[in-house]
Amino acid sequence: MTTYATEQPRRETLDATQGPTVVIFGTDWCGYCRAADRYIAPALAEHPRLPVHAVEDGRGRALGRSYRVKLWPTLIFLRDGVEVARVVRPSRRQEIDEALATVTA
Template identity: 55%
Template structure:
């Protein structure tokens, strides 16, 4: 699991080309909601080691977040073969994230 939000974001085309199961996390390091969700995210990802986790710093004018219509942080977007399968905004439990991870994890 990445610890920091990437300030240089990939393009939407690069994200769409990722074939492996992917959880995109949009947020910022200073966001209280984002910090509060980290234990839930870590716990849920432990059961899904084959899912790639990409943390992307979001904010006004950031093209990747806008392309996914992100409005609140953290927003977790779950992709499989470049297609959005599930989304969780401001997760309140590891169970909530785990349900979405199961939808994209080939080995689950």
């Protein structure tokens, strides 16, 4: 199960990353996040070297606002700090696999 960290990386840090990175926004208590985890966890497990930041989102959380996150979970796929794909409330694994293929290509 995905655990969402209360400590968030700074947007400037994510913008400066090199290579692929995934940022997941949600909360531990969110029903949509728990339901989507059955697709998220196995998809990410196939990419063990891929940096993943699962961060708690909500009121007063600037990082989620900077990416215009509205619904949870939202997965942002970055390459060299630039968003190349986004998956919101995945309802099947294929959505995540396609985004992973885009960011890891």
